[in-house]
Amino acid sequence: DTGVSQDPRHKITKRGQNVTFRCDPISEHNRLYWYRQTLGQGPEFLTYFQNEAQLEKSRLLSDRFSAERPKGSFSTLEIQRTEQGDSAMYLCASSSGRGYQETQYFGPGTRLLVL
Amino acid sequence: GDSVTQMEGPVTLSEEAFLTINCTYTATGYPSLFWYVQYPGEGLQLLLKATKADDKGSNKGFEATYRKETTSFHLEKGSVQVSDSAVYFCALSSTGNQFYFGTGTSLTVIP
Secondary structure, eight states, X not given: OOOOEEEOSEEEEOTTOXXXXXXXXXXXXXXXXXXXXOTTSOOEEEEEEETTEEEEEOTXXXXXXXXXXXXXXXXXXXXXXXXXXGOEEEEEEEEOOSOTTOOOEEOOOEEEXXX | OOEEEEOOOXXXXXXXXXXXXXXXXXXXXXXXXXXXXXXXXXOEEEEEEEOSTTOEEEETTEEEEOBTTTTBOOEEESSOOGGGOEEEEEEEESSSSOOEEOOOEXXXXXX
């Protein structure tokens, strides 16, 4: 078990460009979550997957954001036409999906800076 | 809706001092409660959790008791170390579908 991994760790882009982040969850975990964390704030829920199905999306997730988990393993989060307000840390977490008592395990995050 | 309110920081303590970080919550139903810690440059790590009223979570000398009557889950440690310097997040989950986090409390322990 190598934990949750995310790639890249850092991304600098110009406003208007598209970016894609990848998350590899713990292998036996069937739930995968995306969060956004801005400076001085706690993580804010964006979306989550149960296997390959995207079951819930936050109102924070605008039309420019899309997430996929095509084979129920790794997931990608794409931001189209980035804006400076998208600058944040994007966190991925996974869990075994056994209910509300479960523990989420977080990756190290991808820090995005939009210039 | 569900939410978590955390004591604002930053908190600065001398080594071996007693630590309390307050956390209160609002939730429908009977949530599970968590404390996560984030060390500089790293992701969040689970510190401890409690899944029902009166449960006490503990780990690495930290403790927190799930108090339903006061809707609180305060984090305590009897004697902090420099290595405890980090940001601490209180969180809850009522359904397992969404987790709600507090804004975090930064702790700095000085020798």
